[in-house]
Amino acid sequence: MWILRIDMKELSYKLEDVPERYRLLYGRALTSQMIFDEVPPLCHALGPNNKLVFSAGIVTSTSAPTSARVSVGCKSPLTGGIKEANAGTSWAPDLASMRIRALVIEGFPEQGEKYWGTFISWDKDAGKPKVEFFDATGYTGQDVYDTFPKIYERFEGRISICSVGNAGEKSYGNSGIVFNDQAKRPSRYAGRGGVGAVLASKRLKFIILNEKGSPGVDIVDKPLFDEGRKKMIDAIRSHAISKPKGGLNSYGTAVLVNILNEAGGLPTRNFSSGRFEGAAKTAGEAIFETNKERMGKEIYNHACSPGCIIQCSNTYYNTDKTERTSCIEYESTWSLGANLGIDDLDDIATMVQLCNAYGLDTIETGGTLGVAMEAGVIPFGDSKGAINLIHEMGKGTPLGRILGSGTETTGKAFGVRRVPTVKGQSMPAYEPRAVKGIGITYATTTMGADHTAGYTIAPEILGVSGKSDPLSPEGKAELSRAFQATTAFIDSSGHCLFIAFPILDIASGFEGFIQECNGVLGTNWTAADIVAYGANVLKVERAFNEAAGIKAEADRLPEFMRLEPLPPHNQVFDVPDSALDAVFKEM
C-alpha cells in the first residue's frame, strides 16, 4: 500500500510506503491523523499550507456489504477546524483496489483560471499506480451534470470520477466534492465544510480513477472475514430499517420526516418550530407515492455505490417519467422543505438537483436560505424565490456570494440573531430543543453541527439500541460520547453509517462487523478496542481544533436555543455546559 502525493504546484506525484504508525489507520482515522500531522492548524484553509487527504475504509473494495465509502480530510474553510466528509461511490473501492491508502493533494499552483485533471490508473508493468495530468480549464464554470458525461466520453473503460462544481471554484464555504453514483450521475457528495473549495484552491477539477488490472486489497484472514461478512449481511437483511423493501429501501432516508415531525423535532422555518404542517407532503412516503403514481408502479430505491445491500438512494420522477433528481435525502427534503416552510416536493427536487449541479451542500444551503428568509430576503414558503437564490449562488452574484459563504456568514451579513450553526456549520434536520442528545453531538463534535458524527437519534427517536427520552438531558453526554466514538470507527471502516441500525440492534451483526475488520487486518479487536480506536480519532481531531483555537467555548449551541422555547414542546436546550464539556473530558 502507498501514500500517493500529488503536488499541484509542480504537477508531479510520488508514491510513499505507508509508515508503520499509519498501519491500522484507514478512512477518517487516516485523513484526520494526516491532517493533524501535516497541516498547520492556523493556516488559511484556502492557502498553500492546507492539504486534502482521501482515504477509503478498512473493508472498502472487499465484498463486505455497504462499504464503498471514502473519507475526505482537510482544514475546513467553513469551520476553521478539521474536517472529514465522506461519500459512497465506486471511486472509493477503485482507490483502495489500487492500494492507494491515502491520496494527498498538496502544493499550491498559481491562483488563476487554469485548472487541471488527474487520471490515476494501474501500471501493470511497474506494478503500481501511475498519475497523468491533463488540462481541465475547459470544464470549469459548468453544471457538473454537463461535465461528467464529457469525462466519461473522454476516458475509456470503467472510470470513477471525483470533481468539484461552481461552488468550489468560487471558494464558497458551502461547497462539496462530488463523486459518481452507480448510474454515472454526479450525485454523491462529500458535502460538508467547504471541502470543494479546498480542492478548487489546488486548481484540481477532476481526480479520475481507472483501477483496471489492479490487485485489490489483501485479506489476512479470509475465513474470519467471510464469517463476519455473512453475519453483517444477515443483520442488514433482517432489520426493519435496512432490509429489502424496509424503511430505507422503500422510502429512503426521508422516511424520517413524519417521524421527526411527530416528535416535534423537525426544525421548521429556520428553527422557529419543531413541527411543520406541510411535513407529510415532503416525506419519503410522499416521494414513493408520487413516483408510483407518475411511473405507474412501485419504485424501490437503488444503491449509491457497489456492494450496497441497503439501497436507500431514491430517484424522483417528473410526470413525464423523466428523472427530476436523485436523490432526495431526508436532510435535503427537510433543509429545502420544512426549514423554509416549503411543502412542494417538485420544487424541493429542483433545488436538490441545483445543489448537486452547482456543487452545494444541501444542508448548508437550506440552513442559509432559512436565515435569508428570516432576514426578509424572500418570504418563508416562497419555493420559486428559493430556487432563484440557489441560482444566485451558482452564478456568484454578490447575494449569491453571501449565501454561498454559508449560514453563519449570511447571518452576519443580514444581522440575524437566530442562526442555527455550531462552529460555523449549519445544523441538520433534528431540533436540539426537542432531541437533547443530538444537540450534544452538534455542540461537541469536532466537525461543527453534524448529525452523522454521533447519531443519538437512533435511541432517542427510532428505538434503535435501546430507548431514551428525547426531551430529557439525563445521560445524554455519555450517549453522545459513545455514539461519537463508535461512529469515528465506522467512518474508518469504510462502511456506510447506516449499518449502525442493524449492528446496534442485532448482536451477531456487531460481531460480524468486527470480524470483517479483523479478517482484513489480522487484528484481534474487541468491541472495546474499536470504541478506543474511534475515541483516538476524536482526540486527534480535537487536538487539531484546539491548536486552531477551537476549544470548549466553541462546543456550544447558539444562544437563541437557550432563550427561545420551541413549539410544540416549548422547551429550551437545557443541557448544562458541564455536560457538554464532559463529552471530551471523560473520553
Added chain:
Amino acid sequence: MWILRIDMKELSYKLEDVPERYRLLYGRALTSQMIFDEVPPLCHALGPNNKLVFSAGIVTSTSAPTSARVSVGCKSPLTGGIKEANAGTSWAPDLASMRIRALVIEGFPEQGEKYWGTFISWDKDAGKPKVEFFDATGYTGQDVYDTFPKIYERFEGRISICSVGNAGEKSYGNSGIVFNDQAKRPSRYAGRGGVGAVLASKRLKFIILNEKGSPGVDIVDKPLFDEGRKKMIDAIRSHAISKPKGGLNSYGTAVLVNILNEAGGLPTRNFSSGRFEGAAKTAGEAIFETNKERMGKEIYNHACSPGCIIQCSNTYYNTDKTERTSCIEYESTWSLGANLGIDDLDDIATMVQLCNAYGLDTIETGGTLGVAMEAGVIPFGDSKGAINLIHEMGKGTPLGRILGSGTETTGKAFGVRRVPTVKGQSMPAYEPRAVKGIGITYATTTMGADHTAGYTIAPEILGVSGKSDPLSPEGKAELSRAFQATTAFIDSSGHCLFIAFPILDIASGFEGFIQECNGVLGTNWTAADIVAYGANVLKVERAFNEAAGIKAEADRLPEFMRLEPLPPHNQVFDVPDSALDAVFKEM
C-alpha cells in the same frame, strides 16, 4: 456619582450608586469591568444579553487639557470579544458633569422599525439626572449630517449628541457610534468593532445630553490637580509633535504618511507593499498645502472637543472654499488612499465624508475595499469605484452588506487569502512586517488589530520614548506589553492618547499626568501604580475574551504575513509565537 441604566425594553431608567468596587474605575477600566461583570461572553452581540456601557475618564470635565474622551464598551459583533472604542467630544464632559459615571444601555426591544431617542438632563430640583424618551423613528435611514441639525434645532440649549448611522441600523460589523464635534458636526466616532450595530440593536438612535445646571466633577485635592495640569500643559505645548503649529496642529495625524512611507511601513494595495508611490499626495503636508492654496491662507487645525490644546483635527476644503470633510486622519487617508492605490485627496476626502455620513469606520472600510479590490470587484486605484462601493454599503445592497460586514467577511465571501485582520478586525496603517512591535500589539491586544492599543510606533518610528529598530523583533513583546498597559490607563484617564507623546518624552509631563489623576481621586498613585491599573484592565478584557473562546491561538497575525516578504524591506513577520504569548503570560 451614579450608574444610569436605561432599559430599552421598558423605556425606563434607574440611577444606582456606584458600588465600592468600581470606585476608582473610569473610562475603559469601567466599561470593560462592567461588560465582564454583566455580559455573558458567549451571547450574540446583537442579541438581548449584550449591553453598551459609556463612561468618561477620571479627569474628563475638569480643566485638564485634552481630556474630553468617552469610552464605549460592549461585546463586539465584529470580533466576538470585548470592545472599548473611544472618542473625543463635548458629550464626554457633559456626561461626567452630570455625575453619570457609567451609562448602561440594556434591555431588548422589539426588533422592528421603531427607534427611540433619549434626552438626559440635570434635574435641579431633584439634584440628579433625568431621562426622557422620544420617538426617533422618523430620523432613521438618513445621512447623520442631515439628522444632527434637526436634533440641534429640536432641543434647546447647548446639547451634545450621540447617535448611530445607517451602518449601525443595518447591523454591520463595520459601524461606529458618532458624537458631535465642536462645530456640531457628526464627525467624532467611537468607530471600531461594530459598536454602532449594538446601539442600533437596542433601537436607540440618539442619546442627547444637556448638562445645564449640573454640578461637575469633584476634585479631592485641587492644588495637586492644578500643579499636575500645569505640567501637562507645559509638556504638551513644548513637544514638537503636540505643540501649537507643531506636527499634529499643522498637518494632523496625516503627518505620518510620509514618515511611514519612508520607513517602508505604509501598507499599500491591500498589504502587498510597504511603500506607495503616491503617498506624498495623500499626506498631511498635502492637506495643508491644498487648503492654503484653496483658502488663500495657512489653516491650522482645530480641537475636536472642549479643552484640547493639541488641536489636531483638520478641515479639508473644496476649491470654492466650502468644506469637503472634517477630518482626514492618518488612518483614513491611508486606508482609503495607499491601501487602495488611490492618491486623489479630493476623492479620499469624499470617502471620509461618506463613511461619517453612513456611520462606517474608515479603517475597516478601507481594509474591506482593499480586499474587494484584491478580489477583482474593482481595480486598485479606482477611486470613483471605491466611492460607489461605499454608497453600496450605505444603501445596503447585497454587495454593500458583504462589505459592511467588514474585511474578514469580505475575504470569506470572495475567497481572498490576503486578508489583513486579527480577531476579525481590520489592521490599521502600520505594516507589521516593517514595524514588528506594532504587529505584536495587533496580534495580542484584546481589541482585534488596533494601533491605539499599544502604539509602539512611538519608539519604533517616531523616536518618542527612546528609539527601537522597527525591523527587529528583539524586545518587542516587552515594549508592546508596556505600551498596552500604559494605554489602558490613559484610556481610563479621559485623556486623548496623543498626550503620550509629550508625557513619554518629558518627565515633568508624566508627573503632571499622574498628579492630575491623584488630584481628582485623592489617590497616591505612582508610575508603577498606573501601569498596574492598566494591566488589570487588560487582564479583565482578556478574561472576557477567553471565556468567549478567544485565546492565545487568536493572538496571531494572518498567515500571509509569515509567508510573503513585504517590499521594500522584503521581510516577513518573524516574531516567534512564544514572544506573542509572552505579552500576556508575563503581565
